[in-house]
Amino acid sequence: MPMLADPSTKYLPYLDVPFPEGYVRRWPNERTRAAPIWLSTDLRDGNQALVNPMSNATKLELFRLLVKIGFKQIEVAYPASGDTEFQFVRDLIENNEVPEDVALQIITPARSDLITKSIASLAGVKHGIIHLYNAVSPVFREVVFRNTKEQTIDLTINAVKVVKKLTEEETARSGARFTLNYCLETFSQTEPEFAVELGNRVLAEWGKATPEDKVYFNLAATVESAPSNQYADLVEYFNNNINQRDSVLLSIHPHNDRGTGVAATELGLLAGGKRVEGCLLGNGERTGNVDLITLALNLYSQGVSPGLDFSNLPEIVQVVCRCNESAVPVRYPYAGTLVFSAFAGTHQDAIKKGLDAQAARWEKVDRTGEGKKYWAMPYIPIDPKDLGYGYENLIRVSSQSGKAGSAYVIKQTLQFDLPRRMQVSFYGIVQSECEKTSKEMTTSLITNAFKQQYGLSSKPLGRLHLQSYNLIPLSPSSEPSSLVSDEADGPPTTPEHVGDLVRFEGQISVDGRTRTITGDGRGAQLALLDALRSDLELEVDVGESVQQNLPGENPKMATYLEVVLPGTSPSKSGAGGVWGVGVSRDSTTSLCRAIISGVNGLVGDKRLPRAKMVFTPRRDQSAQRSESWLREVKLRTGHAVVRTPEQERSEFISVAPPL
């Protein structure tokens, strides 16, 4: 049968709550400033909804977890359902599983034989809560019980009488304390006036409610069948009209049929509810009971302590899912595996910036003692670390991701804080890989791509590999002395050479063959570029260049720089040059390595048609001075001749100081 063109012929809308004319609702102006009493019904409402209800051993495991989380009221069984459930309650009590401050709740229908059995299960309990229930809405009265309103009240009152008598007897025997939790099952579909009338009759029959020893009324949304604001209205109406208000506590028991169980609960609390009955991860009949984890963490994210500890949420989720033989959808609030992961580029960019900015803000608070370490993070409403997650999955990279995603992964895994334009450049590499495979780029794929691209893997792919080098100061005032660095990363002995005239002499393997290259210039960078130009006919320049201290036990220096073809100006977007990375304990070595890393990228790049690495034996060193060297010499000596390169070389030879 297709869906109806006019569903009003089949479905009735919810009714208005009979507030007096002009009544102004209080709940829209309220705020929840303290946690409610939490009642976990995982072992009852949750259990009765399972394909395979839990064994008592599994229930015990879950009970212990609930205690560990901090629940002080736990509904443990429907003891009248059979010996297994009955025995579970007995075992908890007899084996001293119940901490002093935890109350055991059991549920019973309003039938005297079943009430008797249920209360018997609690013999010896310290604090027992008797959850007495019967459905009271019109359809249940008419169809299930075939009762009038009066008969419904009689059924309820007779049951209350039995509960009162049996609990008083048990109290006389053992000193046990009992609380009545009377559930108006299907409250949310019941005429509000009738619900109040019934509640008042229960209160009168119980006859001993006090502010210290309240009667609980469970206002169950057994089936969620209207918007959350209507549920809040119903709770506020009951709250306004029930007698002995100080001696009554309103308990909220929402289900999630419309997908708004959490909202209904939050509004129900604003309307006067002080207790919430639900299950971890929203297990329960049909679409489930309300999820207590979501509720608790919603409060927490507002700065209100829930009084429940979800510091290790992943482990809790794992235990609950095992016990319930269920799974959590990946997008499930707080507990889903993807809720703290951003794939989309602009989200990643904002999160990465947010983390950096927050680290700076918090560091300032630590340093100055002023302000507070508030959480203010784009897209992430709660700190995943509070719940036992790390930040490693915050950003995951797919074809929908941007530069910040890959950059974040690299920073998290390798500590490299890439300059913005390099992020753009590396993103291009990741993006094309992603589009090739149409799959997520995992952390290991991204880090491997990074190491390969920039020659940081154990077997770097590039054609050039710097094995060792000497930097020889050429300043006339200083004695030539050799500053040596090699791949072994010796102590950082090399001073910063920018500005000083130096000679670079390096052992470099080119396609597996070791070559010696030599070049001169002001500082290591120009000298190395000169050597590449002179001896390998690689004519390149360095564009943007950034160095970063890598903290850790063995602090190192990372250099990120852009190798460009002479005369090209890299665009802001990162296009143009090829980036290289060098790492060393010594900044000059990291610089040299970064140049070679970038050159390797450029050599493999189609944009370098003229680049070829020559393998001819080295020409006469003195005849091979490059233009840059000549320029340096001219600067130093005052010679300012403009000649052809050949002429310049002759000029140079005549003025060059002895090496």
Ligand SMILES: CC(=O)SCCNC(=O)CCNC(=O)[C@H](O)C(C)(C)COP(=O)(O)OP(=O)(O)OC[C@H]1O[C@@H](n2cnc3c(N)ncnc32)[C@H](O)[C@@H]1OP(=O)(O)O
């Ligand atoms: C909304 C909720 O979650 S309520 C909790 C529901 N949980 C469970 O039912 C789990 C445990 N239940 C059981 O094991 C069984 O239902 C038992 C042992 C309690 C009762 O079993 P049975 O005697 O076979 O009854 P059955 O399960 O068919 O229940 C329906 C009967 O109980 C009556 N009934 C239903 N709810 C109630 C109630 N709260 N109070 C009194 N009677 C009730 C029905 O009107 C019906 O009576 P009828 O047979 O005279 O027409």
Ligand SMILES: CC(C)C(=O)C(=O)O
């Ligand atoms: C019996 C009550 C508490 C119930 O489980 C419900 O209404 O969903």
